[in-house]
Amino acid sequence: MTAFATETVPVRLYQAHSRPAWRRILLTREAAIIGILALVIVVALASVPSFDSPLTVTYLLRDLAPILLIALPMTLIIITEEIDLSVASIVGLSSVMTGILTQAGLPFPVAAVLAIVVGTVAGAFNGFLVTVVGLPSLAVTIGTLALFRGIAVGLLGTTAITDFPEEWTDLAKANIPGTPIPMIMIPFVVLAIVFAVVLHFTPFGRSLYAIGLNKEAAHFSGIDVGRTKFTLFVLSGAMSGFAGVYFTLLYSNARGDNATGMELQIIAAVLLGGVSIFGGRGALHGVIAGVLLIGTLGSALRLAGVTSDIINVITGVLLILSVVSASLLAWLQKRRVAAIGKRRGKRAAERAATANPTQ
Known part of the structure; x- marks a missing residue:
């Protein structure tokens, strides 16, 4: 008799659908982040001066718009167990290119x-x-x-380009008529719906979770892992380029150091929103809530007179807690599954012993 040795590959299982629907909806990290966001808003409205001003909403959403835009493809990338730390630098590079091409005389849409x-x-x-x-x-x-x-800094050095068509800068700063909500939220909402549908309701989206859970298994199931990841990085670059154009118009300023450090805010928001740094888990609504939570908390603290250093510390603590809590929950889930398996095995052994008593 010939024995065949096989190599086993560790597989991480996603257990969410083993629970009732109401628990999958309400008892999740995404729901917890939405609840915390609502609590922060209520407390800020009650205790922070000027937080309820329409201008506060306008400036908050304007500042968060580039982060919200880039967080969409970043969510997909991290779900596949990859990461893109270059997004803020691409924002700066596209900002510089916008300024240089506009200064060279190209029509702004072409630039x-x-x-x-x-x-x-x-x-x-x-x-x-x-x-x-x-x-x-x-x-x-x-x-x-x-x-x-x-490259961005080398193209412009320490100079800045500030001369842009007024109709375009006005559009970037405009609000939806009759509301304090910036116009940029319209393309963001459209893109968010498209990304959510693709991620949660299409075979392509399911393939992203499969890759994040186990890329070897995904490959052998027929998923082109390399092409899928390549597509995500292209999407990330395109969205970062779009965010760079918006950033330039919003501040009427093209500089090589634009958006420095933004990548950390984006990744912090994505992880805080429930996406696992180990891949295979996450939802877009949680990420959007995470971005809004970090932005709202920062805005409220600034209005309350808290310094930027303290706000950065708080953001860092939130990021650490989000990663630690995810690991802790995964560990508890593994213990729970192991305990259930052990109990089932014990009951099966007892039934077998009862059915076939030792003579």
């Missing part, structure tokens, strides 16, 4: 489209290094973070 193309190419470069060359995304995007930022 904006070319700047988005530059962001898309930068994302494709990241995707090529990760999926074709086979380098870790963490190492790749740390390198391109410095590379793209260096």
Whole structure:
């Protein structure tokens, strides 16, 4: 008789659908973040001066718009157990390209489209290094973070371009008529709906979770892992390019150091919103709530007179707690599943002993 040795690959299982529907909806990290966001808003409205001003809502959403936009593809990337740390540098690079091309005399729409193309190419470069060359995304995007930022700063040096068509800067700062909500929220909502439908209701979205849970199993089930990840990095670059154009118009300023540090805010919000840093888990509504929670908390604290250093500390603590809590919940879930299996095995052994008593 011939024995065949097989190599077993550890598989992480996603247990969410083993629970009743009401528990899957209400007893989740996403629901908890939404609840905390609502609590922060209520407390801020009751205790922070001027927090209920329409201007507060306007400036808050304007500032959060680039983060919200980039958080959409970042969510998909982290679900596949990858990461993109170069997004803020792509924002800066596309901002510089917008300024240079506009200054060169190109019509602003053409300059904006070319700047988005530059962001898309930068994302494709990241995707090529990760999926074709086979380098870790963490190492790749740390390198391109410095590379793209260096190119942006090198193109303009310490100077800034501030001369942009007034009709476009006014549009970037405009609100939806009769509301304090910026116009930029319209394309964001449309994009958020598209990303949510793709992630949660299409085979492509399900393939992202499969890749994050176990890329080897996903590959053998017919998913093109490399092409899927490459597509996500291209999307990330394109969205970062679009955010860079908006950032330039909003502040009427094209500089190589625009959006420095934004990547940390984006990743913090995505993780806080319930996306697992280990891949395979997350929902877009939780991420949007995470972005709004960090932004709302920061805005309330600034209005209350808290310094930026303290706000950064609080944001860092929230990020650490989100990662630790995810790991703790996963550990508890594993213990629970193991305990249930042990009890079932014990009951099965008892039934077998009862059915076949020892003579």
